[in-house]
Amino acid sequence: MSFVEKVRLLDYWKIQDAALQTEFPRSRLVLMVDKRLLVTKDTPEVKLVEHSYDHLKQLLGEYGLQFDLSTSCLLDALPGDNDMIPLFGTSVEAADPPEDSPISKKDVLRQLGNSLGGRFTDIRMAMLTMQEERQRNLLAKFQTLTKWSATYRRCPKCAAALKMRISKSGAECVTCQKVYYPTFSPVSITLIIDPTHENALLVRHRGSAGGVFTAVAGFAHSGESMAECARREIAEEVGIEVESIQSLDMSQPWPMPDSSLMIAHVAVAKMDQKISVCPDELETAQWFSRNQVRQALETTLSDPFLKNLPKTLDDRQTLTYIPPAGAIAHQMIRKWVDGKIDVLHSSRI
Amino acid sequence: MSFVEKVRLLDYWKIQDAALQTEFPRSRLVLMVDKRLLVTKDTPEVKLVEHSYDHLKQLLGEYGLQFDLSTSCLLDALPGDNDMIPLFGTSVEAADPPEDSPISKKDVLRQLGNSLGGRFTDIRMAMLTMQEERQRNLLAKFQTLTKWSATYRRCPKCAAALKMRISKSGAECVTCQKVYYPTFSPVSITLIIDPTHENALLVRHRGSAGGVFTAVAGFAHSGESMAECARREIAEEVGIEVESIQSLDMSQPWPMPDSSLMIAHVAVAKMDQKISVCPDELETAQWFSRNQVRQALETTLSDPFLKNLPKTLDDRQTLTYIPPAGAIAHQMIRKWVDGKIDVLHSSRI
Numbered sequence: 247m248s249f250v251e252k253v254r255l256l257d258y259w260k261i262q263d264a265a266l267q268t269e270f271p272r273s274r275l276v277l278m279v280d281k282r283l284l285v286t287k288d289t290p291e292v293k294l295v296e297h298s299y300d301h302l303k304q305l306l307g308e309y310g311l312q313f314d315l316s317t318s319c320l321l322d323a324l325p326g327d328n329d330m331i332p333l334f335g336t337s338v339e340a341a342d343p344p345e346d347s348p349i350s351k352k353d354v355l356r357q358l359g360n361s362l363g364g365r366f367t368d369i370r371m372a373m374l375t376m377q378e379e380r381q382r383n384l385l386a387k388f389q390t391l392t393k394w395s396a397t398y399r400r401c402p403k404c405a406a407a408l409k410m411r412i413s414k415s416g417a418e419c420v421t422c423q424k425v426y427y428p429t430f431s432p433v434s435i436t437l438i439i440d441p442t443h444e445n446a447l448l449v450r451h452r453g454s455a456g457g458v459f460t461a462v463a464g465f466a467h468s469g470e471s472m473a474e475c476a477r478r479e480i481a482e483e484v485g486i487e488v489e490s491i492q493s494l495d496m497s498q499p500w501p502m503p504d505s506s507l508m509i510a511h512v513a514v515a516k517m518d519q520k521i522s523v524c525p526d527e528l529e530t531a532q533w534f535s536r537n538q539v540r541q542a543l544e545t546t547l548s549d550p551f552l553k554n555l556p557k558t559l560d561d562r563q564t565l566t567y568i569p570p571a572g573a574i575a576h577q578m579i580r581k582w583v584d585g586k587i588d589v590l591h592s593s594r595i
Numbered sequence: 596m597s598f599v600e601k602v603r604l605l606d607y608w609k610i611q612d613a614a615l616q617t618e619f620p621r622s623r624l625v626l627m628v629d630k631r632l633l634v635t636k637d638t639p640e641v642k643l644v645e646h647s648y649d650h651l652k653q654l655l656g657e658y659g660l661q662f663d664l665s666t667s668c669l670l671d672a673l674p675g676d677n678d679m680i681p682l683f684g685t686s687v688e689a690a691d692p693p694e695d696s697p698i699s700k701k702d703v704l705r706q707l708g709n710s711l712g713g714r715f716t717d718i719r720m721a722m723l724t725m726q727e728e729r730q731r732n733l734l735a736k737f738q739t740l741t742k743w744s745a746t747y748r749r750c751p752k753c754a755a756a757l758k759m760r761i762s763k764s765g766a767e768c769v770t771c772q773k774v775y776y777p778t779f780s781p782v783s784i785t786l787i788i789d790p791t792h793e794n795a796l797l798v799r800h801r802g803s804a805g806g807v808f809t810a811v812a813g814f815a816h817s818g819e820s821m822a823e824c825a826r827r828e829i830a831e832e833v834g835i836e837v838e839s840i841q842s843l844d845m846s847q848p849w850p851m852p853d854s855s856l857m858i859a860h861v862a863v864a865k866m867d868q869k870i871s872v873c874p875d876e877l878e879t880a881q882w883f884s885r886n887q888v889r890q891a892l893e894t895t896l897s898d899p900f901l902k903n904l905p906k907t908l909d910d911r912q913t914l915t916y917i918p919p920a921g922a923i924a925h926q927m928i929r930k931w932v933d934g935k936i937d938v939l940h941s942s943r944i
Contacts (some may be wrong), residue, residue, distance in 0.1 A: 248836075250835065252828070321797045383820065384818060387816075387819075397773075398752075400750070401748060402746055402750070403749070404748045406931075427814070428817045429780070431776070431781075432781045433857050449866070466778045466779075468736045468848065469670070469739065469850060471732065471845075471848065472846040474732070481598055482603065492844055495842035499820065507821070509821065547879045
């Protein structure tokens with residue numbers, strides 16, 4: 247089946263509930279239990295674990311867990327034996343064991359993970375550490391549709407019930423017929439460099455893991471172009487103006503805390519200004535040389551799960567890591583460290 | 596006041612209802628009546644008409660019309676005499692004249708426009724013909740916030756009332772405290788060219804004005820990067836695959852029919868495929884030479900309000916116009932006609 251045929255089949259399944267319902271028992275599924283994702287274990291790469299419908303029904307049933315169309319969303323179309331079959335994500339909740347149970351819920355989930363040929367992990371950590379873009383984007387879709395379909399139950403305009411599509415790609419008000427779609431917003435993420443291109447301004451977010459520095463990011467407001475969004479976010483967060491902004495032609499869907507599409511830029515700062523961080527969002531913002539950032543990149547690559555995070559308050563403020571390889575910030579910073587960003591000389595502002 | 600100070604002031608006004616309410620009587624305002632925008636008349640450029648709060652109160656009052664905080668949204672901060680003052684957009688509805696009235700509502704609005712030093716125009720036409728990006732983006736924000744704040748009255752999760760911020764930049768559920776923000780989604784808009792870069796594939800949308808051809812565009816789905824969105828939209832709409840996609844580093848907020856942020860790309864088509872248009876969306880898709888497109892560009896520039904649109908069915912299918920200068924599609928097509936798009940040779944897919 248060609249790419250065009252696949253795209254059109256997905257477009258059909260998305261809106262044709264009856265057709266998709268018929269396909270469900272032939273589908274393959276990836277799984278979340280208690281908002282934790284089933285991924286491979288003991289493999290060099292972190293990947294989603296897929297099961298056939300029948301196999302998953304049986305294995306979950308042994309633990310008293312059930313899934314159905316209401317807990318599932320359409321993620322992709324996969325080649326089957328003769329034709330295409332759907333890939334669903336399904337998200338279920340496990341009941342707490344009885345109080346007098348000899349084993350904890352954590353133990354139950356560990357056993358369940360084993361039975362299913364994997365382990366359960368935090369969604370953010372999975373996004374940060376999965377190496378394949380396709381896997382990360384499927385997870386972003388799974389999380390976005392799961393959260394959106396759990397939130398959009400009533401029409402924001404008239405408060406009547408929303409009829410959710412089986413695919414979870416839209417919901418229609420049963421009274422006023424208005425259709426709502428999964429919401430996610432454009433975010434600018436911008437690497438700020440100095441006019442020599444040899445230094446980068448990185449920031450530490452409040453509440454982020456100690457020693458991890460990254461690029462400036464924020465949601466676009468209505469009425470802004472992406473460049474205007476980047477320029478405003480830089481002013482809001484680190485209190486400086488920039489002399490140019492340009493697209494890096496990289497983007498990444500990111501599902502948390504709110505769903506977004508991160509769009510990468512590089513900006514050259516005006517150097518006659520003092521950094522003044524927005525204290526609600528940032529702990530600190532500092533200039534680092536390319537060598538300092540390269541060192542942090544290498545530390546991150548050698549410890550991709552950030553197991554050696556600094557614990558003391560002082561160390562938190564020291565550049566030790568950048569975000570892991572699954573984050574677009576990592577890829578942007580790496581591109582700059584490797585000298586692969588060509589900054590145009592024409593100003594974009 | 597510096598750009599940084601302005602950005603931080605807007606950020607403060609956005610969430611501090613009491614502070615913004617105090618500023619309201621000092622504000623300047625732009626106006627919609629019956630969803631039509633007040634713009635300048637008899638000027639070479641179409642621009643928003645601004646009024647002071649007091650002046651607008653008085654002039655609208657003479658026509659029995661009223662505005663207040665509930666009909667208004669925060670658009671910008673402008674320099675006042677000593678400090679910054681807010682720019683609001685306010686959108687009011689005019690009552691129909693009594694049945695036995697000697698003058699029609701249309702006449703009333705024409706008179707009102709005159710009194711206000713302008714005329715009322717269709718929002719889409721204003722977006723297409725306003726020459727300044729700042730003006731278009733203010734209008735996009737005005738329309739997006741007006742429509743969003745009229746729609747989001749009840750919590751989609753629990754159906755309780757939403758408390759709308761005065762700025763219209765967010766609304767909080769009075770019961771579950773969840774905060775919602777104005778929704779607008781990323782859209783890829785892509786100029787498809789052939790491997791020689793000398794021909795472009797342009798499309799005519801169903802229901803668009805006759806003879807107007809444009810680029811392929813569509814909303815991003817959750818879990819897609821912008822490049823994946825562009826690739827899928829091209830497959831869905833014209834049934835072909837492309838060998839590369841790259842960002843044009845241009846974007847534009849667009850408020851209708853649904854609010855979006857259009858992000859421009861160029862794609863090089865694989866040439867071994869037949870065009871097959873999606874009949875729900877498109878009337879036709881055709882390859883045109885650079886000279887054919889240049890001719891349509893020149894026709895559009897010489898008739899920016901598209902006053903000589905073809906009327907017959909055959910003429911509708913002939914490339915006569917591209918979208919007017921306010922549309923990002925116009926700017927992308929013009930850049931290509933002028934030979935100013937550098938297509939990289941590295942594939943992005």
